[in-house]
Amino acid sequence: MDNRVFFVTATDTGVGKTMTVYALALLLREEGLSVGILKPVQSGGDDAGFLRRRLGLKDSLHELNPFCAAEPVSPHLALRRAKISFDPGRVISALDVLLGRYDIVLVEGAGGLLVPLAENFLMADLAARLDCPLIVVARPGLGTINHTLLTLSEARNRGLEVAGVVICHAASGKKGLAEKNNPQDIRKFGTAPLLGEIPYIRKKDPLSVLAACRKNLDSRPLFIRKADTAVRQEKLDKDFVWHPFTQMKDWLSGTPLVISRARGSYLEDASGCRYIDGVSSLWVTVHGHGHPAITQAVARQAARLDHSTMLGLANAPAAELAGKLVGIAPEGLSKVFYSDNGSTAVEVAVKMSYQYWQNMGQKKKTGICHLANSYHGDTLGGVSIGGIDLFHKVYRGLTFRTHQVDFPDCYRGEYPQDALRAVAVFESFLKKNHVSTAALVLEPIVQGAAGMIMWPAGILKRFEALCRKYDVLLICDEVATGFGRTGTMFACQQEDVRPDLMCVAKGLTGGVLPLAATLTTQKIFDAFVRPYEDMKTFFHGHTFTGNPIACAAALASLDLFRKERTLEKLRPKIGFLARRLDRLRRNEPFVGDIRQRGFMVGIELVEDRATKKPFAWQKRVGVRVCEQARRYGVILRPLGNVIVLMPPLSISEAELDHLVSALERALEDVRGDMTRPWCGC
Numbered sequence: 001m002d003n004r005v006f007f008v009t010a011t012d013t014g015v016g017k018t019m020t021v022y023a024l025a026l027l028l029r030e031e032g033l034s035v036g037i038l039k040p041v042q043s044g045g046d047d048a049g050f051l052r053r054r055l056g057l058k059d060s061l062h063e064l065n066p067f068c069a070a071e072p073v074s075p076h077l078a079l080r081r082a083k084i085s086f087d088p089g090r091v092i093s094a095l096d097v098l099l100g101r102y103d104i105v106l107v108e109g110a111g112g113l114l115v116p117l118a119e120n121f122l123m124a125d126l127a128a129r130l131d132c133p134l135i136v137v138a139r140p141g142l143g144t145i146n147h148t149l150l151t152l153s154e155a156r157n158r159g160l161e162v163a164g165v166v167i168c169h170a171a172s173g174k175k176g177l178a179e180k181n182n183p184q185d186i187r188k189f190g191t192a193p194l195l196g197e198i199p200y201i202r203k204k205d206p207l208s209v210l211a212a213c214r215k216n217l218d219s220r221p222l223f224i225r226k227a228d229t230a231v232r233q234e235k236l237d238k239d240f241v242w243h244p245f246t247q248m249k250d251w252l253s254g255t256p257l258v259i260s261r262a263r264g265s266y267l268e269d270a271s272g273c274r275y276i277d278g279v280s281s282l283w284v285t286v287h288g289h290g291h292p293a294i295t296q297a298v299a300r301q302a303a304r305l306d307h308s309t310m311l312g313l314a315n316a317p318a319a320e321l322a323g324k325l326v327g328i329a330p331e332g333l334s335k336v337f338y339s340d341n342g343s344t345a346v347e348v349a350v351k352m353s354y355q356y357w358q359n360m361g362q363k364k365k366t367g368i369c370h371l372a373n374s375y376h377g378d379t380l381g382g383v384s385i386g387g388i389d390l391f392h393k394v395y396r397g398l399t400f401r402t403h404q405v406d407f408p409d410c411y412r413g414e415y416p417q418d419a420l421r422a423v424a425v426f427e428s429f430l431k432k433n434h435v436s437t438a439a440l441v442l443e444p445i446v447q448g449a450a451g452m453i454m455w456p457a458g459i460l461k462r463f464e465a466l467c468r469k470y471d472v473l474l475i476c477d478e479v480a481t482g483f484g485r486t487g488t489m490f491a492c493q494q495e496d497v498r499p500d501l502m503c504v505a506k507g508l509t510g511g512v513l514p515l516a517a518t519l520t521t522q523k524i525f526d527a528f529v530r531p532y533e534d535m536k537t538f539f540h541g542h543t544f545t546g547n548p549i550a551c552a553a554a555l556a557s558l559d560l561f562r563k564e565r566t567l568e569k570l571r572p573k574i575g576f577l578a579r580r581l582d583r584l585r586r587n588e589p590f591v592g593d594i595r596q597r598g599f600m601v602g603i604e605l606v607e608d609r610a611t612k613k614p615f616a617w618q619k620r621v622g623v624r625v626c627e628q629a630r631r632y633g634v635i636l637r638p639l640g641n642v643i644v645l646m647p648p649l650s651i652s653e654a655e656l657d658h659l660v661s662a663l664e665r666a667l668e669d670v671r672g673d674m675t676r677p678w679c680g681c
């Protein structure tokens with residue numbers, strides 16, 4: 001049995017939670033398990049005392065029931081009147097103590113899921129914090145189907161797993177039609193297994209309860225072994241899935257880690273191991289995983305309007321979101337074209353800039369410029385403007401011609417002179433070729449996939465100035481840098497740069513659903529607004545363009561930026577991370593360079609710090625460090641010899657510290673392996 005904690009809640013108060021806990025505890029004991037009880041909050045009554053006496057538990061009453069108020073009213077009111085302030089942390093500590101003593105702990109809620117425990121804190125929030133499956137107790141009789149399904153639906157919307165439903169008969173009496181039919185109807189309409197019924201039991205001694213429950217209540221559904229599920233899924237993955245950017249030979253010889261849940265800064269595998277999501281699930285997670293505001297917005301929107309095409313129709317979330325995006329974007333960007341991933345957002349920008357000049361009658365302005373080491377996605381348009389040979393070279397035969405602007409990596413050369421020289425060289429190119437140049441596309445300030453290459457201040461502004469001077473459109477690919485990553489909402493805003501086109505994707509929905517947008521100016525838009533017969537239409541669109549559910553997630557995410565003051569709270573954490581990384585730099589001889597802009601960090605590992613000599617790529621030092629970090633509870637994904645840190649913006653300082661400490665230990669381990677003499681075995 002992998003689940004060691006169950007949270008027993010009910011459709012209402014007085015339904016029979018305590019009886020259910022009692023009966024389940026006895027049945028589980030019969031399976032040879034030791035069972036502890038936790039009643040986090042009690043207002044009136046003596047459930048905890050009853051269970052303690054009847055089950056002969058040795059824990060003190062206070063250990064079983066950390067929060068207790070005498071008045072039989074809603075817990076938040078009873079606690080307030082008793083001048084006790086509720087603290088979920090104390091419940092978690094109490095649970096930890098009991099888990100040290102018992103195989104299983106049954107936690108008994110109070111009332112139902114939406115009972116308040118404190119201001120802005122419901123029983124369901126406590127269940128989520130305890131992070132365990134629910135057992136829902138329902139009463140027999142009229143109304144119970146509605147109440148049970150409401151509870152199951154609320155649990156599902158909050159991402160709470162339900163292990164089963166129990167119907168508890170709290171009074172004697174003959175079963176009517178409702179009582180007889182409810183169990184099968186809950187089976188039919190409900191979304192969780194029915195564990196059974198507890199009949200009315202007059203005598204409450206353990207033997208009588210066991211005798212009454214053995215054949216009516218089935219605890220087996222609680223025993224689903226997570227480990228078996230994980231092994232099956234690992235096999236399915238290896239049998240049928242082809243992973244992106246992955247040498248499948250290596251993959252097939254290892255054991256895949258199957259992630260089955262996520263919350264806050266953590267990912268969790270099927271066996272319940274938790275890992276800090278050190279790269280925000282490939283640079284996307286903003287407010288943490290499973291943020292209720294986004295989860296609920298997605299659930300609401302999915303139920304209301306799941307999808308409707310933008311070809312010929314409009315939809316509410318897409319319209320609302322466009323307005324919001326224009327509101328936060330750099331000045332001048334006032335039109336939003338949706339697509340569904342970063343590569344398509346860039347393709348849209350490239351096609352738009354190209355067609356803009358065509359529509360304007362400047363037929364020769366067709367050239368697209370990009371920087372060395374650029375990464376703009378994996379579709380052929382993105383690959384054409386990609387400057388990373390490792391990813392792009394093999395497809396050169398399929399791509400269109402571009403002009404690559406030389407640009408240094410800012411670690412090995414002269415800093416910042418090399419970057420300034422690159423800008424000057426680009427200017428001489430434009431002087432000669434601006435008549436045939438349509439656009440310059442770049443990743444503003446941080447070239448992510450290249451290994452977190454970060455530009456000296458002022459470089460982006462200079463590129464913008466050249467574009468203006470030579471009448472070339474500037475496309476800023478903010479797919480990685482957008483939505484707070486660099487400390488400001490968009491990286492361009494750090495140098496007050498106003499691109500003609502801006503691409504966003506990764507963090508747009510808070511990292512929850514695929515959605516992308518290309519923003520542009522009224523001027524460019526107007527070049528497409530012509531009589532239909534002129535053939536100036538922008539002929540581009542994707543089936544899922546402007547998907548309402550994804551747009552609803554994005555709206556909820558933008559709302560959180562405001563409500564939770566995400567960027568303001570990020571500032572001190574950026575400083576904390578910088579100080580923590582400074583310590584890493586001083587102590588770790590493999591660390592050649594640490595580059596940080598906001599919450600984008602690249603840690604370049606080198607063989608020799610003095611000469612900056614890189615590790616041979618065949619040594620796969622980055623991969624080894626990240627594999628090792630996994631053992632210390634952190635998920636990372638390197639870019640060659642560069643370790644990337646890109647935590648969710650919502651991460652806490654304690655979690656950041658854990659992240660860097662795990663990396664420190666991993667580096668130490670790998671260094672130990674590499675410097676130890678080879679023994680040939």
Ligand SMILES: *Cc1c(COP(=O)(O)O)cnc(C)c1O
Pocket residue numbers: 340341342343344346375376377378443448449477478479480481505506
């Ligand atoms: C990730 C990324 C892309 C591609 O986005 P996808 O959603 O993976 O297609 C494009 N540009 C930049 C700068 C990126 O980091």
